[in-house]
Amino acid sequence: MNDQNENELETQVENELETNNPTSYSPTAAPAGSSKVLVGVVVALGLVIIGLIIFIIVKLASKDDKPISSSADPTKIETTISADPNVNGDVNGTENGTSDEITTLPEEPKFNVTVELGQYKGIEVDYEVPDVTEEDIEGALTYLAETLTEKQAVSGRALRDGDIAVIDYVGTMDGEVFDGGSATGMELELGSGTFINGFEDGLVGKNIGDSVSLDLTFPDPYPNNPDHAGKAVNFLVNINEAYEYVVPELTDELVAANSEYASIEDYRAAAKTELERQAVEYADSKVNNDIIQKVIDNATFGGQIDEQIAYEIQDCIDYYDSLYQSMYGVSGAVYFGYIWGVTEDEYLAIVEEETTLSVKYNALLDEIANVENLTCSDEEFDQMFQETFIDNYGFTSKEEVYQQVGEDLTNETVRGYVLHDKAESIIMDSAIINNKPE
Numbered sequence: 001m002n003d004q005n006e007n008e009l010e011t012q013v014e015n016e017l018e019t020n021n022p023t024s025y026s027p028t029a030a031p032a033g034s035s036k037v038l039v040g041v042v043v044a045l046g047l048v049i050i051g052l053i054i055f056i057i058v059k060l061a062s063k064d065d066k067p068i069s070s071s072a073d074p075t076k077i078e079t080t081i082s083a084d085p086n087v088n089g090d091v092n093g094t095e096n097g098t099s100d101e102i103t104t105l106p107e108e109p110k111f112n113v114t115v116e117l118g119q120y121k122g123i124e125v126d127y128e129v130p131d132v133t134e135e136d137i138e139g140a141l142t143y144l145a146e147t148l149t150e151k152q153a154v155s156g157r158a159l160r161d162g163d164i165a166v167i168d169y170v171g172t173m174d175g176e177v178f179d180g181g182s183a184t185g186m187e188l189e190l191g192s193g194t195f196i197n198g199f200e201d202g203l204v205g206k207n208i209g210d211s212v213s214l215d216l217t218f219p220d221p222y223p224n225n226p227d228h229a230g231k232a233v234n235f236l237v238n239i240n241e242a243y244e245y246v247v248p249e250l251t252d253e254l255v256a257a258n259s260e261y262a263s264i265e266d267y268r269a270a271a272k273t274e275l276e277r278q279a280v281e282y283a284d285s286k287v288n289n290d291i292i293q294k295v296i297d298n299a300t301f302g303g304q305i306d307e308q309i310a311y312e313i314q315d316c317i318d319y320y321d322s323l324y325q326s327m328y329g330v331s332g333a334v335y336f337g338y339i340w341g342v343t344e345d346e347y348l349a350i351v352e353e354e355t356t357l358s359v360k361y362n363a364l365l366d367e368i369a370n371v372e373n374l375t376c377s378d379e380e381f382d383q384m385f386q387e388t389f390i391d392n393y394g395f396t397s398k399e400e401v402y403q404q405v406g407e408d409l410t411n412e413t414v415r416g417y418v419l420h421d422k423a424e425s426i427i428m429d430s431a432i433i434n435n436k437p438e
Contacts, residue, residue, distance in 0.1 A: 111308035115367040118298025120427050125290045127436035129283040132275040140271035141264065145250050148258055154242040158205045161191030163244050165203055169237040173228075181233070185240075199235065212237045291431050296360050305363070313355045317348075366416075368423040376418040384414050384421075 154163055165188050171181025190200045202214040213236055220230030248254060252263040261267040320332025328335060333344040342350070368374075389395045389410075401410050 109311065111304040111311070113301065113305045113308055113363045114303040115363050116300040116302070117364070117367055117371065118295075118300070120295045120298065120364070120368060121430040122432060123291050123294050123427065123430070124432040124434065125287055125294065126434045127283060127287050130279045132272060132279055136275050137268055137272050140275065141250060141268065144255070144259065144267065145247050148254065149245045149247050151243050152246050154208065154244055158207050159190060159203055159239070159242055161204060162189070163242045164189050165239055166241045166243075167203070167237050167239055169235050171233055171235045173231055173233050181235075203237065203239065206239055208239055208242055210239050212239065287433055287436070288428070291427060292357075292361060295427055296357065296364060299360070299364050299367075301360055301363065305359070309356050309359050312359050313352055316351050316355055362420070365420045365423040368426060369419040372423065372426060374419050374422045376415045380418045381411075381414055384418050385410075388414060388417065 159165055167186050167188060168184040169182060169186065170177060172178065173181075188194060188200065188203075190204055192200065194200070196216060196218060198216040199214060202212060202216075206212055213234060215232070215234050218225075218228040218231050218233060222229035250264055255264050255267050256262050259267060261270055317332060320335070324330055324332050324335040333347045336342055336347050337344065385398065385401075389398075389401045395401050395404075405413075
């Protein structure tokens, strides 16, 4: 991830967490969990982390199983990260591709996993490229228009849902101003459900310059402040100004001024081409995943497979919790909830599903390498070492890697990558893919 994208992402998340933090208190805030969380993040993920980490990100990104982005922008390509399932996640890198944060890894427990191979050669699957529809193309145009949204002052009309009102307010209970019940210059989106019931509705239909008295009641229960639960409250609100965000109507002139295309039709044609490219990429990825799933389904796993899966699931959860706790002070489930709109249960289900797939596939590749008597030559070792540690992680020498990662673990990992690559090639090269164009 380049520094600019990384900074933008961090700023976005920090703003979201600060704005929507369920543990923060505002006497006017809606009860925690009931507020409308507005997340509009488009992220081209460039995170370079080997193995399961990428699996989970990809799964979250494609949670709705949409093969292509209906809002694809040909001037802002939304790339797809393809996970390489033949690696076991033994090495974690840093986001900027350098080695300065990689330290010697703790020794992980060894599990006695048995694999009885079924058919893994000649796996037959169907290749299908999703159609790009007119709706998809229109979505690309809508996306472009939305990127050109403008902030405009409200004038000559009453306030309505969706407007952002800039207000001062003072809250009183039993005729007394209470702590935390007042604010000046507050920006409030009407209809967002940010404040308690009746507050935002009470401003709809009013005009800039109005003073509005709102007699309301705090909800019961009210987790934000249990002392206020069920109590009557009055808010005197002054509406200072208001603005709205307006999505412009696309014209040839607007497209030409904000893209590399001269007209709407040129942009439409480019969007169609890009969506078709994404559809082919999706088809390529899906057919590989289908092959892998069939090979796994054909095998029988035993020994401590369940114990290893449980360990890896917890290890993945702990990794994300540690990462995002240090960055934003939240768990992995909360972070991905903000970014991808998944619930905690959905997040945990994805982690479990993809961890299970990864553990089984790695064990299966190990067994194929054993059955096929695959070996790793010195030349193959050196090439994989170069790609893994020097090219991807910015190490400068083998000695540096051995010092930080450990010689035995490094050698075992690199050889494992080579053997897994060869084992996977046996699966993929022998597969029968129906209907794939030449």
